[in-house]
Amino acid sequence: MTGSIAPDTILSVQDLRTWFVTKRFAAKAVDGVTFDLKRGQTLAVVGESGSGKSVTSLSIMGLLSRPGIIAGGKILFRDRAGGVHDLAAFTPRQFRRMRGKEIAMIFQEPMTSLNPLYTVGDQIGEMIALHEPVNRQEARQRALAMLKHVEIPDAASRLDDYPHQMSGGMRQRVMIAMALACNPSLLIADEPTTALDVTIQAQILDLLRRLQAGFGMSILFITHNLGVVAEIAHDVVVMYGGRVVEQAPVNDLFARQRHPYTRGLLACTPDAARDIDANGERQALHSIPGTVPPITALPPGCAFGPRCSMALQACSAAIPELVPTGTASFSRCIRSAEL
Numbered sequence: 001m002t003g004s005i006a007p008d009t010i011l012s013v014q015d016l017r018t019w020f021v022t023k024r025f026a027a028k029a030v031d032g033v034t035f036d037l038k039r040g041q042t043l044a045v046v047g048e049s050g051s052g053k054s055v056t057s058l059s060i061m062g063l064l065s066r067p068g069i070i071a072g073g074k075i076l077f078r079d080r081a082g083g084v085h086d087l088a089a090f091t092p093r094q095f096r097r098m099r100g101k102e103i104a105m106i107f108q109e110p111m112t113s114l115n116p117l118y119t120v121g122d123q124i125g126e127m128i129a130l131h132e133p134v135n136r137q138e139a140r141q142r143a144l145a146m147l148k149h150v151e152i153p154d155a156a157s158r159l160d161d162y163p164h165q166m167s168g169g170m171r172q173r174v175m176i177a178m179a180l181a182c183n184p185s186l187l188i189a190d191e192p193t194t195a196l197d198v199t200i201q202a203q204i205l206d207l208l209r210r211l212q213a214g215f216g217m218s219i220l221f222i223t224h225n226l227g228v229v230a231e232i233a234h235d236v237v238v239m240y241g242g243r244v245v246e247q248a249p250v251n252d253l254f255a256r257q258r259h260p261y262t263r264g265l266l267a268c269t270p271d272a273a274r275d276i277d278a279n280g281e282r283q284a285l286h287s288i289p290g291t292v293p294p295i296t297a298l299p300p301g302c303a304f305g306p307r308c309s310m311a312l313q314a315c316s317a318a319i320p321e322l323v324p325t326g327t328a329s330f331s332r333c334i335r336s337a338e339l
């Protein structure tokens, strides 16, 4: 029995637990995470470094490194033909057949996906040939079409470039072209714009939005930046200490944050309109006190408690439940009604 998934949903992560277990420690990097990604939409997973975002995406892609294991939960994925698979139970062989074709991933650093020794045309073509019966000429034509889709100027003359001959923004476009070459229904994007300067970042987000409208893929977007979330997401999951602390449609989340951590993250996001007053004076920068605790030493009760200005004694007594705060919103805070 694979489990159930709503008809408009392409990915349903259900009570996922991904742990790193050795003789010395058990790091519960992801501990009971649940969310749904709807077809053709973008779900952003946001949180500070160490909150468990990347481990969540690596679990979905079957790319966990040792000693990481999926200790519990389901990752239900609906393929193009409508079949539902539990990726949490997939073998490496099953993942190899699915990756690139049905699910693709882009990373912060394009050179983790691109081989410096091959031209970009060869690399995109090879990705297509791996999953589809195309000859060399067809693969090259498809690679060219993909370079055009990702809006690389003068694409025909860039087909035989090596990655090092391109700028960072162009390499990011090539990585997106490679990821989308076989028309996957799910794209996992792990901080794909973090290393880029803000104008290029905006261009890449804009490109992803247009590609989503054209190709119809769903996007799981991992980021620490709420500014990026506002640009691209339909729904948002906020993670802290390996757990979901808040979950909401993007407009609801920005209108009202129902967890003090989300509120703190938003206050830390630079905003010129807010941070410089009418007299041109800079307001003090906000920051959340302290740092994310190591996953092996989470405080008792609410993991955010020691950093939270609203914490009560009860917050350290038990881990708060994720409770509904709206029709599609949830918060793991006992004071969410006051926020």
Ligand SMILES: Nc1ncnc2c1ncn2[C@@H]1O[C@H](COP(=O)(O)OP(=O)(O)OP(=O)(O)O)[C@@H](O)[C@H]1O
Binding pocket: 020, 027, 029, 047, 048, 049, 050, 051, 052, 053, 054, 055, 056, 065, 066, 067, 068, 224, 294, 295
């Ligand atoms: N191979 C590993 N062995 C042990 N612990 C690990 C391993 N990989 C990740 N972790 C732990 O899992 C936790 C979550 O890491 P993860 O990379 O998912 O965080 P993140 O939110 O994506 O942060 P970043 O933005 O820095 O990537 C961290 O506390 C990290 O120490």
